[in-house]
Amino acid sequence: MEVKLMIVDDSLFMRKMLRGILEEDGYQVIAEAADGVEAVEKYRECRPDITTMDIVMPTKNGIEALTEIMALDSGAKVVMCSAIGQEALTQTAQAAGAKDFILKPFNPERVKEVIKRIAGA
Amino acid sequence: MDMSQYRELFVSESREHLNSINELIVALEKDAGDRETMDSLFRVAHSIKGMAASMEYGDIAELAHKLEDLMDRVRKGSLPFDGGAADLLLEGTDLLGAMIADVEQGVPSRRDTSDLVQRIINHQPKQSETPPGDIRKTVQPVAQTPPLSLPATPGQKGEGRQSNNDPSQTVRVKTDVLDRLINLTGELITNKYRIMSISSRLGSGNLDEACVELSKLLRGLHDEVLKVRLVPFAAIADRFPRVIRDLAKKSGKEIAFEVDGREIELDRGIVEELADPLIHILRNAVDHGIETMEERLAAGKSSRGSIRLAARREKEQMVITVEDDGRGMDPVKLIASAVEKGIIKQEEGWLLSPREALMLTCVPGFSTAREVTDISGRGVGMDAVKSAVKALGGNLLIDSTQGRGSRITLKLPLTISIIQALVVGCAHLKVAVPVINIIRTMELKRELITTEGKHKAFFMGEEAIPLVSLNRIFGLPLSHQSGEAVPVFVSEMKGRKVGLVVDRFIGQQEFFVKPLGRPLVKLKGLSGGAVLGNGEVLFILDVANLV
Amino acid sequence: MKSDETARYLVFVQRGALYALDLQDVAEVVEPPPTFPIPRAPAHFIGVMNFHGNLTTVLDLANLQDRGKFSTEGKVLVLDGRLANLAIWVDGVSAIIPAEAVQREPADEDDGLTAALLCSGADKIRLLALDRLLRRVEETIND
Structure with a gap:
């Protein structure tokens, strides 16, 4: 079965890059969102299998969006994207229900590995 | 992974x-103290860092x-946002801009960032501004601020800078x-006129009808194409607060600068050409x-001057104004100065209306500068x-009231x-005169x-308008x-x-302006050429530079 | 590239003498096209032509050289658009020759527009210095 993904990041550059990495492995990116508010809305609409979630974003940050998505769907699989130095935030995110995290700048192999693991879980 | 495909997007x-x-x-x-602005600044730097790291541009x-x-x-309150911090940020912005330009041009970056990086690391708030007793207070918010403190404005989608567009639809x-x-x-429009001219010779009703339909469709196409070319005025206007800030700092004046109509959209060809004139x-x-502040206070004004830049759309024109509440201009002095410089004769000076004097x-x-200053002298x-x-x-129009201020108005076409x-x-000879340059056309009775x-x-009206023959100007x-x-x-x-x-008015139509290229571009008084429906080429007049 | 061995020259006739242009500087050779008057242009500008949508100035080479007026029988050499929007009206086109068929020699008498002499047997062909021609044409504008 095809795994459907949503990418949440306020940077178009980051979204396109992540999409490029994931599509290489045959994943289907069905939605992109540029901030937390949009992420929650799109999640409600398209129910992706896996969501990658940036943390620092305007209007509603990634952790808030994660919390709302988890409230919406307790089985949601959300992977946080964080930068070095945000370790404290990733802990908060894991407590809020994030399944894993990938570090920016993206290492394509690590990204694929994490998503593969989550998809198989 | 091949990152070069993302370079353009990065830039x-x-x-x-x-x-x-x-x-x-x-x-x-x-x-x-504006929290949201602080967060936005943080986010911008954070985003650039993330992208640059992905592209492996280590220095950036x-x-x-x-x-x-x-x-x-x-934003955590451990550093006040003073002039020093602002200057470092601006300096950093400029350096990043230069480095990104290098990336765009594919030149290996050899810019030295270490000095600036050190200065940012070492940056401390000015002690005099924060007495020791207060430092604890300013540091304290760190504890109060939860680890993640980005503004949450649920339900206000669209307020964010990039969030109002569905990325999958742009x-x-x-x-x-x-x-x-x-x-x-433009070429299609030229060809439409060509077909129409053939059609009128053939006298075929069906063809005429098709031409009318074609005209309608082309107008639609033209409108849509213009729409995609539109960029918001903000694309250039957002540079100006910084420009004004730097200039005001240099001249020791205090200036409040306001921009109106940032969202007004203009053709990108025009926007690009407007930046330099507006800065001037x-x-x-x-x-x-x-x-100066002293002069303003002496004149009973507030010490802080104000400059307002506004863009708006008026029918088929764009109107951009720059207004200040400064000293204004004195038409009498302007005339005297022009006479002194030999630009006009004394007798001519007497005939000028105040508005003409401003021009x-x-x-x-x-x-008008009494002395050449570093700021506008160059x-x-x-x-x-x-x-x-x-x-x-x-x-371009100028209005000014002495003691009250000046207003410069630019009226521009929507597309060039x-x-x-x-x-x-x-x-x-046939030539085309842009309608925007024509104040009036008339059949002037000889007895007048x-x-x-x-x-x-x-x-x-009251105004004496000198008459000049275009034939004479052209040597015809x-x-x-x-x-x-x-x-x-x-x-x-x-x-x-x-x-x-002129000898005759032939008619008005839309023209696709073609550049003249070398060597004709040097010819004064022409701004381009165009092709008529019958294939005839004619020139577009640059009236202001005819003589 | 002038040193390129595959370079070729377009040889044309002007007032009985032979001239040449680097073939790659010429976009097309056309029959005299309809031209339209240019206001206030010097007399050696015959007018402007519509060359595939590009407005191209047509230069009367004979007039520029003070050797009379263009011949209606002539040919028009449209220059490569990257150089200029210019076409040169000449008396006639004679041949296209490979660079190795001629001996390149420095110009003997300088009329200011000759880049070199191309010698082929007894024939001496003047290679037109386009850069100088363009500059001279530009200098005459707005006089």
Whole structure:
């Protein structure tokens, strides 16, 4: 079965890059969102299998969006994207229900590995 | 992984961020405690860092990282946002801009960032501003601030800078594709006139109908193509707060700067050409318009001057104004100065209306500056501003009240490539005059023409308008028509209204303006060429630079 | 590239003498096209032509050289658009020759527009210095 993904990041550059990495492995990116508010809305609409979630974003940050998505769907699989130095935030995110995290700048192999693991879980 | 495919996106997105930094810093200087602005600045630096790191541009990532840290200290309250922090941020922005330009051009970056990086790391708030007892207070918010403190405004989607567009429904298009689109549309319009001219010869009803339909479709296409070419005025206006800030700082004046109509959309071809003229006008306003604080207080004004830049759309025109509440200009002094500089004769000076006197500032060789200052002494004068505006097919007006301030108004067409123009005939020659440059057209009755020596004129209301023959300007034989009236169009040359006499008016239509290229581009008084429906080529007149 | 061995020259006739242009500087050779008057242009500008949508100035080479007026029988050499929007009206086109068929020699008498002499047997062909021609044409504008 095809795994459907949503990418949440306020940077178009980051979204396109992540999409490029994931599509290489045959994943289907069905939605992109540029901030937390949009992420929650799109999640409600398209129910992706896996969501990658940036943390620092305007209007509603990634952790808030994660919390709302988890409230919406307790089985949601959300992977946080964080930068070095945000370790404290990733802990908060894991407590809020994030399944894993990938570090920016993206290492394509690590990204694929994490998503593969989550998809198989 | 091949990252080169993301390079263009990296450059354009970083640029957008950098452009917003200037604006944010100026906003934060106005309102130092504004949480949202601080967060935005932090986010911008953070985003650039992330992208640069992905692209493996280590220097850019490091510098952006340091700027991010700086902003993090500011938003967590451990560092006040003072002039020092703002200057470091601006300096960093400029350096990042240069490095990103290197990336764009594919030049390996050899810019030294280490000095700036060190200074950012070492940056400490000025001790004098925060007595020791207060430091604890300013540090304390760290504990109060939860680890993640980004503004949450649920339900207010669309307020965020990039969040109002569904990314899956927008695409980025290269600007040269947009240029080609407008060129193709222009060629189609030219060809429409060609088909229409054949159709009128054939007298076929069906073909006529098809032509009417074609016209409608082309108008639709033209409108749509223009729409994609539109960019918000903010694309250039957002640079100006920074410019004003720097200029004001240099001249020791306090200035409140406001921009209205940032969202107004303009053709990108015009926006690009407007930046320099506007910067010059703003420079003049800071340097010559706004008085020193002492002068202002003595005149009973508030010590802080104000400059307002506004863009709005008026029918088929764009109107951009720059207003200041400074000292204004004195028409009598302007005339005296122009006479002294030999730009006009004393007798001519007497004839000038106050408004015409203001336009003297746009005559080459004229400058209202009593002394050349570092600020507006360099670069172009108002004459260059005026010719830049004219080259876009626009117009420049000046209003001023002594002691109250000045207002410069730019009227511009919505697009430069396709224009409405009136075709006039002079002997065997046909030329097109952009409608935007025409104040009035008329069939002037001969008895209304007054003659004084060699000079002819007529009255438009109270105003005496000199008459000039376009045939004479072109060195063509004068036609000696015996009719009761002569065709005249009134336009502006060197800030004065002039009636241009032609042999005949042929008609008005839209033209796709073609560049003249080498060597003809050097010929004065022409701004481009166009092709008529019958294949005839004619030239577009640059009235302001005819003589 | 002038040193390129595959370079070729377009040889044309002008007032009985032979001239040449680097073939790659010429976009097309056309029959005299309709031209339209240019206001206030010097007399050696015959007018402007519509060359595939590009407005191209047509230069009367004979007039520029003070050797009369263009011949209606002539040919028009449209220059590569990257150089200029210019076409040169000449008396006639004679041949296209490979660079190795001629001996390149410095110009003997300088009329200011000759880049080199191309010698082929007894024939001496003047290679037109386009850069100088363009500059001279530009200098005459707005006089």
